[in-house]
Amino acid sequence: xxxxxxxxxxxxxxxxxxxxxxxxxxxxxxxxxxxxxxxxxxxxxxxxxxxxxxxxxxxxxxxxxxxxxxxxxxxxxxxxxxxxxxxxxxxxxxxxxxxxxxxxxxxxxxxxxxxxxxxxxxxxxxxxxxxxxxxxxxxxxxxxxxxxxxxxxxxxxxxxxxxxxxxxxxxxxxxxxxxxxxxxxxxxxxxxxxxxxxxxxxxxxxxxxxxxxxxxxxxxxxxxxxxxxxxxxxxxxxxxxxxxxxxxxxxxxxxxxxxxxxxxxxxxxxxxxxxxxxxxxxxxxxxxxxxxxxxxxxxxxxxxxxxxxxxxxxxxxxxxxxxxxxxxxxxxxxxxxxxxxxxxxxxxxxxxxxxxxxxxxxxxxxxxxxxxxxxxxxxxxxxxxxxxxxxxxxxxxxxxxxxxxxxxxxxxxxxxxxxxxxxxxxx
Amino acid sequence: xxxxxxxxxxxxxxxxxxxxxxxxxxxxxxxxxxxxxxxxxxxxxxxxxxxxxxxxxxxxxxxxxxxxxxxxxxxxxxxxxxxxxxxxxxxxxxxxxxxxxxxxxxxxxxxxxxxxxxxxxxxxxxxxxxxxxxxxxxxxxxxxxxxxxxxxxxxxxxxxxxxxxxxxxxxxxxxxxxxxxxxxxxxxxxxxxxxxxxxxxxxxxxxxxxxxxxxxxxxxxxxxxxxxxxxxxxxxxxxxxxxxxxxxxxxxxxxxxxxxxxxxxxxxxxxxxxxxxxxxxxxxxxxxxxxxxxxxxxxxxxxxxxxxxxxxxxxxxxxx
Numbered sequence: 001x002x003x004x005x006x007x008x009x010x011x012x013x014x015x016x017x018x019x020x021x022x023x024x025x026x027x028x029x030x031x032x033x034x035x036x037x038x039x040x041x042x043x044x045x046x047x048x049x050x051x052x053x054x055x056x057x058x059x060x061x062x063x064x065x066x067x068x069x070x071x072x073x074x075x076x077x078x079x080x081x082x083x084x085x086x087x088x089x090x091x092x093x094x095x096x097x098x099x100x101x102x103x104x105x106x107x108x109x110x111x112x113x114x115x116x117x118x119x120x121x122x123x124x125x126x127x128x129x130x131x132x133x134x135x136x137x138x139x140x141x142x143x144x145x146x147x148x149x150x151x152x153x154x155x156x157x158x159x160x161x162x163x164x165x166x167x168x169x170x171x172x173x174x175x176x177x178x179x180x181x182x183x184x185x186x187x188x189x190x191x192x193x194x195x196x197x198x199x200x201x202x203x204x205x206x207x208x209x210x211x212x213x214x215x216x217x218x219x220x221x222x223x224x225x226x227x228x229x230x231x232x233x234x235x236x237x238x239x240x241x242x243x244x245x246x247x248x249x250x251x252x253x254x255x256x257x258x259x260x261x262x263x264x265x266x267x268x269x270x271x272x273x274x275x276x277x278x279x280x281x282x283x284x285x286x287x288x289x290x291x292x293x294x295x296x297x298x299x300x301x302x303x304x305x306x307x308x309x310x311x312x313x314x315x316x317x318x319x320x321x322x323x324x325x326x327x328x329x330x331x332x333x334x335x336x337x338x339x340x341x342x343x344x345x346x347x348x349x350x351x352x353x354x355x356x357x358x359x360x361x362x363x364x365x366x367x368x369x370x371x372x373x374x375x376x377x378x379x380x381x382x383x384x385x386x387x388x389x390x391x392x393x394x395x396x397x398x399x400x401x402x403x404x405x406x407x408x409x410x411x412x413x414x415x416x417x418x419x420x421x422x423x424x425x426x427x
Numbered sequence: 428x429x430x431x432x433x434x435x436x437x438x439x440x441x442x443x444x445x446x447x448x449x450x451x452x453x454x455x456x457x458x459x460x461x462x463x464x465x466x467x468x469x470x471x472x473x474x475x476x477x478x479x480x481x482x483x484x485x486x487x488x489x490x491x492x493x494x495x496x497x498x499x500x501x502x503x504x505x506x507x508x509x510x511x512x513x514x515x516x517x518x519x520x521x522x523x524x525x526x527x528x529x530x531x532x533x534x535x536x537x538x539x540x541x542x543x544x545x546x547x548x549x550x551x552x553x554x555x556x557x558x559x560x561x562x563x564x565x566x567x568x569x570x571x572x573x574x575x576x577x578x579x580x581x582x583x584x585x586x587x588x589x590x591x592x593x594x595x596x597x598x599x600x601x602x603x604x605x606x607x608x609x610x611x612x613x614x615x616x617x618x619x620x621x622x623x624x625x626x627x628x629x630x631x632x633x634x635x636x637x638x639x640x641x642x643x644x645x646x647x648x649x650x651x652x653x654x655x656x657x658x659x660x661x662x663x664x665x666x667x668x669x670x671x672x673x674x675x676x677x678x679x680x681x682x683x684x685x686x687x688x689x690x691x692x693x694x695x696x697x698x699x700x701x702x703x704x705x706x707x708x709x710x711x712x713x714x715x716x717x718x719x720x721x722x723x724x725x726x727x728x729x730x731x732x733x734x735x736x737x738x739x740x741x742x743x744x745x746x747x
Contacts, residue, residue, distance in 0.1 A: 090535030138461055154682040155522070155529040156662075159463065159655035166464040290522060290530075290537075291562030347515050347560030353535070 022222060023426040029215055030419040034412045036211050037238070040204045041408020044245055045401050047200050051252055052397040054193035058259075059390045062190045065118050066183040067383065070270045071111035072132065073176035077274055079104035080168045081281035083143050087161050088288050089357055092151065105140055112136070115179060122182050128175040135171050139164055158288075165285070180270075187263055194393060195256030198249035205242030212238060212415065223422055230418015234411040241407035244400060251396025255389045262386035265317050269382055272310040272326070273375040279303035280368050283337060287344065287353055297341070304334065320381060326374035333367035340364055460663060463656035468626070469640065469648040483589035486697050487746035488599045489707055491715035498554030506709040507552050510579055516552060518545040519564040519578040523653040525678030526733045527584050537561050540674075540733040544601060544700070545582040547725065551716045565652045567632025570594050573703045580700055580713070584675060586634045587699035596710045597699030599717055599743040601726070604672035605692025606638055609679050611661065616668055618690025622646040625667040628657035635671035638694050646670075658683065672696045674734065697741065718743060 019025055082101045086093030116129055142164035149157030212235045219228050282300035286293035311327050336355065340363075344352035355363045501507035510516055520542055521528035528541040546556035562578050569585060572578050573595050584604075587597040608627075610616045616625070623644025629636035631650040639648045649666050651657055657669045658679050669679065676688045702710050720726045721740040730737035 087532075088535070090533065092533075135461075142461060149682070150532040152682075153532055155525050155532065156655045156658045156679075156682050157532055158530060159523065159653060159659045162653075162656070163461055163463045163659055167461040170464075289563060291519075292564060292568060347517070349561070 023423055026222075026419055026423050026426075029218065030416050030423075033211065033215060033234070033415040033419070036208055037234070037408050037412040037415065040208045041241070041404055041411075044201050044204055044241070045404045045408075047198070048245060048249065048397060048400050048404060051194055051196075051198075051249065052394065052401070054190045055252065055256075055390060055394045055397065058187065058190040058194060059387070059394060061118075061121075062183065062186040063263075063386065063390065065115055066180070066187045068111040068114040069176070069180040069183040070274075072108050072115055073173070073180050073274055074270070074277065075104040075108035075111065076136075076168060076172050076176055077277035077281065079108065079139075080165055080173075081277050081284060083146075083161065084165065084281055084284040084288060085357060087146070087150070087158065088284050088353060093147075101143075105136070108136060115183070118183065118186075122186065125179060125182055128178045128182075131171055131175040132179065135167060135175075139167050139172060142167065165281075184263075184267055188260070191256050191260045191263060195253050195260065197253060198246060201245045201249060202242070205238065205245065208238050208411075209235065209242070215415070215419075219419075219422060223425075228418045228422065230414045230416070230421060232418075234415035234418065237407050237411040237414065241404055241411070244403055244407075248396045248398075248400040252393040255393035255396065259386055259389040259393065261317070262382055262389055265314060265382045266379060266386055268310050268314040268317070269323075269375055269379045272307055272314060273372065273379065275303045275307040275310060276330075276368070276371055276375065279307060280364075283340070283356060283364060287340075287349075287356055290349065300337070304337075314378070318382070320378060322374045322378035322381065326371055326378060329367050329371040329374055332362075333364060333371055336362060336364040336367050460665060462665065463651050463653075463659055465631075466649060466651045466656065466660065466665075467631075469636075469650055483592065484744065484746065485587040485589050485592060485597070486600050486699075486741075487744045488587075488597055488699065488714055489710045490745040490747050491711045491718065493715075495551060495712065495715050495719065498551055501552065505712075506579070506706040507712055510552050510709075514553075515558045515560045516545070516549040517560045517562060517577070517579045518548070519562050519569060519572050519581040519583055520545060521583045521654070522561075522563045523655040524584055524675050525655075525682055527674060527678060528582070529678070537563075540602070540729055541582040541584060543729050543733070544720075545580065547720060548580060548582075548700075548713060548716060551712075565632070566630040567652070569632070569701065573701055576703060579706075579709070580702055582700045584672060584698060585701050586672075586696040588634060591701070595704055596702045596707060598702070598710060598713045599745075600697040600699055600741040601717055602674065602698040603741045604674045604696040604698060606635055606671060606694040606696060607673045607676055607688050607692055608690045609661070609669040609671075609676045609686050609688050610667065612685050612687050614667070614687075614689075616689060619646075619670060619693050620644070620690075622668055622670070626665070628660050628666040628669045629671055630654055630657070633671065634694075634696065639670050642670075642693075654679075661686070674698075677734070714743065714745075 017024070019028060079101055082097055082104060086097040086101065089097070112129075112132055116133065119125055119129055142160050146157045146160035146164060149160060212231060216228060216231045216235070219231065220226060279300050282296045282303060286296040286300060289296060307330060311323070311330055315323050315327055340352050340355045343349075343355060354360070357363075357365055360366065496502060496507075499511065501511045520537060522530040522537055524539065524541075526539055528537065528539040530536070531538050542561070545561075546559060549559040550556040562572065564572055564578070564581065564583060566583075569581050569583060570591065573581060581595075585591075585597075586604075587600065591597070606619075608616065608619055608622065616622060619639075619642050622642065623646060625646050626649050627639050627646040628649045628651060629639050631652060636648055636650055639646055646668075649660065651660065654671070654675055657666070657671075660666045661669055662683065669676065673688065673692060680686050680688055700713060702713075717726075721743075726740045727737040
């Protein structure tokens, strides 16, 4: 115990003794500069790495997964609307509706397998994902049963279709909505991580510069030389590193905020597309229910209101041609829907069905198809902008981490070299 | 020093402890089989428990006044004149009961015995069996739709009961049915009496559901909105039997050869067309029409078309 304390005291005395002589102080200063330079370099590099990691996660995982989730949701809503249309059209459904339904199911399954990889990052999705992957085959089974019965002329086919639709609306679509919500939330979170202002990097860089200036002034006072070349170079290297980090980070921050706007737009448009499909399903089911479809009609009105709001907001954000066309086609659809309801209410069921499903360019089907393809185009464009902005943000940070590390090492060695020159004079 | 060593050993052991896996477990399988919308297992008997006043004969309807006026020339001020002015008869029917009122999946048209009778009414009032607008009603929606005046007439496998007579008017009986039981072909059930504790399906608001709930030993009644939903549940093994009128069960058996109808008729279900309580003149008109359809063989022809060899049509009974 005593020996240890004495040894400690001896070490302390040696350091304080060192601090009393000028060469000792110079050595300590050199040590300080090395430690500060390397430490700050490491922390800055880590901070830049974190930002770039957030962008990487965004580009490689969150954004594609959010898109996959959106596809799951969209494809399922579309499959349901298509199956109802096929049923309503009577007889054996057309090849076009059949292949659209099959494409939806294939798309939903493929997008689902992509989205399932997210389970490790968002374990709260376990239940939603198991519902989706477990109930999708049940859903398609019910649809096929309905189809077989329809072919045989058995009215029980309609009951199987209703059961399938109920499964879709009460289990699958809510799970898909939850999945989409969580994935979109991950995108927003990654964007916020990537878009935080580089306060830490600036502060650390400024502190390093201050230490270097202090060392320079100390040397000037002690050695009567105005500038120490080693320290000047180290200061310049540190300043370059700081500017590089700031420039890269600000490019990233700027583009991340751009991306956030685009992500909001993609979200608005994606939800508008899903509302479109929901409204279409409700429009069809109102006719299938034939007079007792008041609840479906109320759901149509609700979905239509949501759609109206989403399209209005999307247009206010970015009135690109497809978005403007979508607003226009939506108005045309609303008009067609009013005529469908009118025909149905005065008892002209055949005309109502023809208006809802037929090829009439002023009918519901045409307006719905036009609106849907507008939204596909608008979502494609907004998503391209989003990935571009993420790419630009990542480009801003490219090479910053190795540069910070190399510059920190160089600054530490040049400052040590500069002080070594002075120390030599005391030999 | 020893303490230091102990601490060191502790730290090393803690550091070497296995790290639990963060991978979530495989999600919890099926959240139950798919079910038709609004399928409910009843714990309490439905509110439509039959308590007929003893004086009531549900078969007795209002007597026709004179011969039928020619189509398109209804007496002024009558319900028929109003229907003529609106240009079409609004009829509440079913699209889920095979052979009685159902949607033909191939053509998309509504067909069946009930539907054809409704067309006969349209022909008698307006001179055109297609001057008709169908409103599809579930069992439960029939009486409210009549009370709100949304339909002029309901022709939908509706049993005339004294309780319902309080809210609506019925025509004379146009078909005599009785409740039986439908089970899978390999079932050992022999009738309503062997269904104690078993799950039995019927539609909400139907007299069949009330009869199932009143049966003894007590089955577990399961209610659904539409009759075909019952067949779906039976085919998916979610109910053990369906119990309703033999006319409806015959439609199920025709759609599924793997089922059989068992047991005797254990209730008496006289079907009548239903009208809003106020439209007594229309009831008398339709009763006159039914007299004619029974007499001129139209009734037998329709029965032959949908339900097979016609028995003698149910006799008309009048209360006045």
